[in-house]
Amino acid sequence: MDYSERGPKVGDHFPDVRLPDQSSAVVDLHSARGARRAIVVFHRSARW
Amino acid sequence: MTFVLDATGRVERKIVEANYRVRQGGRLLFEQLTGGQPASTQEVSEARGRQVHVAVRAWFDSPTYFAYQRLGLHVELTIDPGWHVYGPTTPSGYQALEIAVTSDPAGARIDAFPWPEPAAFRVEGLDEDFHVYEGSLQLVIPVELIIARGSGDARLDVVVRSQACSATECLPPSSIRATLALPEAPAL
Numbered sequence: 023m024d025y026s027e028r029g030p031k032v033g034d035h036f037p038d039v040r041l042p043d044q045s046s047a048v049v050d051l052h053s054a055r056g057a058r059r060a061i062v063v064f065h066r067s068a069r070w
Numbered sequence: 071m072t073f074v075l076d077a078t079g080r081v082e083r084k085i086v087e088a089n090y091r092v093r094q095g096g097r098l099l100f101e102q103l104t105g106g107q108p109a110s111t112q113e114v115s116e117a118r119g120r121q122v123h124v125a126v127r128a129w130f131d132s133p134t135y136f137a138y139q140r141l142g143l144h145v146e147l148t149i150d151p152g153w154h155v156y157g158p159t160t161p162s163g164y165q166a167l168e169i170a171v172t173s174d175p176a177g178a179r180i181d182a183f184p185w186p187e188p189a190a191f192r193v194e195g196l197d198e199d200f201h202v203y204e205g206s207l208q209l210v211i212p213v214e215l216i217i218a219r220g221s222g223d224a225r226l227d228v229v230v231r232s233q234a235c236s237a238t239e240c241l242p243p244s245s246i247r248a249t250l251a252l253p254e255a256p257a258l
Contacts, residue, residue: 026086029071034081036073052079059082061103062073065093 036062074103091138092214097131098142101210117248122241123150123234128248130213130226134255137219140181140212145169145228147207154202155232157188161198165233165243171213172229175221181212193237202235215252223253 030036039051039062051062072094074083083103087093100106116129124147131142147167149155160166171178186208188201217224228250233243 025071025090026084029084030073030081032081032084036075036079036081055075055079057077059077060075061099062075063094063099064071066090 072099089138089214092216093139095132095139095141098140098210098212101131101142115251117228117250119230119246119248121234121244121246123153124148124155124230124232124244124246126228126230126246126248128228128250130250130252131210132252134253135215135217135224136255137217137221138215140214143171143211143213143228145209145211145230147203147209147230147232149204149207149234151205153234153236154191154204155234157201157203158185160200164200164240165231167203168231169209169211170229170231171211171226173215173217173224173226175217175224177216177218178224178226179214179216181214183209183211185209219257221254223251226250226252 036051040048041051043049051060071087072085073081074085076082094102114129114131114133116127118128119126127146127148129144131144132139135141147155156164156166158166158168169180171180186203188203191200191202193200213226215224226249228248230246230248231243232246234241
């Protein structure tokens with residue numbers, strides 16, 4: 023299955039994301055990165 | 071799926087893996103996307119091998135692996151002064167530089183990677199155009215470890231095949247093997 027069209031496209035503003043980290047503290051992506059670049063990686067699970 | 075965001079939060083690059091189970095190792099991802107290397111405090115093991123006029127040092131960018139992870143294999147070739155090896159494309163009859171990786175348990179697979187630009191080289195009296203590497207050569211090779219979870223520690227053989235030549239002499243093609251031990255990362 024081709025997932026390349028799923029999710030934000032190149033040039034789009036990445037959506038606001040607020041998710042709990044490994045310590046259950048909520049992280050706001052754009053606040054946490056400030057004015058820095060970021061890499062966002064999605065996986066189906068931490069381990070297969 | 072991986073998104074690279076610029077400083078304003080816009081998507082600068084989007085990467086979709088062909089195999090959804092494959093995950094890029096953190097250091098390789100960082101290097102490929104930023105061109106730099108993150109600071110490391112992790113100990114990694116390395117292996118060395120040598121043939122006449124060519125030496126090889128190899129190491130992974132992680133001390134462990136987990137199933138379906140893609141790690142960066144660093145391969146450093148050191149070629150004696152006055153000698154060269156042929157680049158990845160070379161005229162028929164000469165041994166191009168080749169790198170192969172096998173593993174036990176089986177499942178290591180090399181992904182495409184950029185070779186450094188070889189230097190043009192001409193031999194007086196021959197019509198062929200050669201492209202060669204001299205001195206030191208650094209490669210970072212993405213290696214997918216398509217190995218089932220729970221398989222245990224892996225042994226990886228890195229085989230570098232090349233042909234060392236000088237301006238007046240060519241040795242027969244030879245292979246250098248470097249064997250790396252890569253423990254499986256503990257389950258979460």
